[in-house]
Every structure is written in structure tokens, then in C-alpha cells.
Amino acid sequence: MRIILFSWEYPPRIIGKLAEYVSALASQLVRNKVDTHVVTYHDSLTGVVSEGNGVKVARVANPVRTHISVLTWVLTLNQEVERTAANVYYQAEKRISLIDVFDWHFIPAAVTLKNAFGVPFVYSVESLEDHRSPAPSSPFSMAIKSIEWLGFYEAAKITVKSEWMRGEIVRIHNVPAEKIRVVHIDSNSGVKDVLALYKAVAAGGLNSE
Numbered sequence: 001m002r003i004i005l006f007s008w009e010y011p012p013r014i015i016g017k018l019a020e021y022v023s024a025l026a027s028q029l030v031r032n033k034v035d036t037h038v039v040t041y042h043d044s045l046t047g048v049v050s051e052g053n054g055v056k057v058a059r060v061a062n063p064v065r066t067h068i069s070v071l072t073w074v075l076t077l078n079q080e081v082e083r084t085a086a087n088v089y090y091q092a093e094k095r096i097s098l099i100d101v102f103d104w105h106f107i108p109a110a111v112t113l114k115n116a117f118g119v120p121f122v123y124s125v126e127s128l129e130d131h132r133s134p135a136p137s138s139p140f141s142m143a144i145k146s147i148e149w150l151g152f153y154e155a156a157k158i159t160v161k162s163e164w165m166r167g168e169i170v171r172i173h174n175v176p177a178e179k180i181r182v183v184h185i186d187s188n189s190g191v192k193d194v195l196a197l198y199k200a201v202a203a204g205g206l207n208s209e
Contacts, residue, residue, distance in 0.1 A: 001097045001198060002035040004085055006106040010040035010057065018126055021185070022102055023055075028191040030054040034198075037088050039081055039106075058084045071143055074105050081109040089117055097202040098156070100124055104144065107151035114154060120201050123155035125165060130172050149173055156201045159183045159194075 005026060009019040022038065029036045030053055042059040050056050060080040067073040089096050099121040101110045110121040129148060133141040152158060152173050158180045160166050166180045183193040 001202060002037075002092055002095055003029070003097050003198060004037045004039060004088055004099045005102065006081065006085075006099060006110060007038065007040050007102040008105040010038055010059075012045070013040070013042050018102060025185050025191065025194065026055040027053045028185060029195075032191060032195060034195070035092075039084050039088070041077060058088070060084050069140065071140070074147075075108065078106060078109040078112075081106050082112050085109065085113055086117075089113070089119070098122060098198060100159075100198075101151065101155075102126065104129075104148045104151060107147050107154075111150060111154045120156040121154070122157050122159060122197065122201060123151040124159045125169065128165075128168060128172060131168070152179075155179075157181060157197060159197065 005022055007018060007022040009015045011019050011023050013019065026036050026038055036055050038055060038057045040057065040059055041062070043061050046059050046061050048056065048058045060077070062073060062077045063080060064072070064076040085099070094117070096117070096119050099110050099113060099119055101107055101121055102124045103126045107123065113119050114121055129141050129144045130136040135141060136145070152169065152175045158169065158175065160169065160180060160182055161184045163182055166177065166182055169175050169180055170177050181197055183197060185191050185194065187193070
């Protein structure tokens with residue numbers, strides 16, 4: 001398998017727990033003989049590097065430096081994410097099994113690549129705008145929620161780390177429960193669950209358990 005992970009944070013850029021989680025997942029995937037690429041953001045450490053653990057990391061900066069909100073930051077940055085992931089796709093002779101998108105930020109890029117190249121993607125949810133925002137019905141939050149919804153609609157599968165989050169996605173976004181899987185690399189089954197899901201999505205067996 002050859003996969004690309006999208007994450008808006010990745011070491012050394014650590015905002016919360018997501019950076020370390022994606023880093024740990026990437027390392028475990030490589031140990032399971034998965035050719036693993038990470039596309040992430042950094043404002044100065046740009047370019048492609050191969051880490052000592054075998055993970056290939058491409059860091060991109062935003063071509064637009066000044067922003068009025070996270071929405072403009074995300075939408076302009078997605079162009080660079082698309083371009084970089086497309087480079088990986090062509091360098092791999094168009095053999096990319098899937099993309100795993102961590103949180104909503106790079107959903108637009110994943111949808112574009114899915115429709116352009118036929119590469120399926122998994123949407124791995126860390127949080128929802130309804131939980132982050134004190135005013136989830138405001139126009140600003142509704143714009144972010146529309147990107148979340150696009151991810152839920154276009155993704156082959158959705159992953160969460162708890163049954164509670166699974167229930168919240170069903171409740172808020174009316175996503176079919178069977179489309180959502182609870183996986184966590186720190187669980188007893190760990191990365192095996194993630195690999196099983198990736199293989200099912202890559203093979204097109206989206207309803208396989």
C-alpha cells in the first residue's frame with residue numbers, strides 16, 4: 001500500500017495532540033510496510049524530507065501571508081496541499097491507495113484529488129465545529145460545518161476515536177452510522193484496525209467489516 005496522510009499539524013509544529021498522533025500512526029504504518037507520505041503545513045520548514053523512521057514528509061507554506069480568518073487561511077493553503085499531493089501521485093506513477101485526512105482543514109484538497117485522480121479518502125475526525133464554536137449557527141461556523149459535511153459526504157469511510165464522537169456525527173450531520181468506524185492506534189488492536197480499514201477502502205470493499 002501507498003498512502004498519503006493530510007494533517008494541518010505535524011512535528012515539529014505541535015498545536016495539540018493531533019501532531020503526535022499522526023506522527024505515531026505514520027511510524028507504525030511504515031513498520032507495517034506501508035509506503036507512507038505526510039503532507040502538512042509549516043511556515044518556514046518547507047520541502048520534502050525522509051525521516052529516519054521511513055516516513056516521507058512534505059511541508060508546505062501558505063502562499064498568502066495575511067488572513068482575516070481561519071477560513072481564508074485554509075482555502076488558500078489547500079491549493080498547495082493539492083499541488084504537493086499531486087506531485088506524490090505522479091512520482092508514484094499514479095499508484096496511491098488512499099488519502100487519510102485528519103480533521104476538516106484539508107477536506108477541499110482531498111475532494112479535488114478524489115474527483116481528479118479517483119483516489120479515495122478517509123476522513124479522520126478529531127473534533128466538530130458544533131463543539132468548538134460558541135455560536136455554531138453563525139455564518140462563519142456554518143461555512144466550516146459545510147466543509148465538514150462535504151468531507152462526510154465524499155469520504156469512503158469516516159474514523160473517530162470514540163463511540164461518543166460517532167454518535168455526535170450521526171446526530172449533527174445525519175451521517176449513516178455504518179459509514180463511521182471507531183479506531184485508535186492506542187487501543188489493543190491498534191494500527192491493525194486502521195490497516196484493515198485502509199485495505200477495505202483501497203479495494204473498494206467499503207461495506208466489509
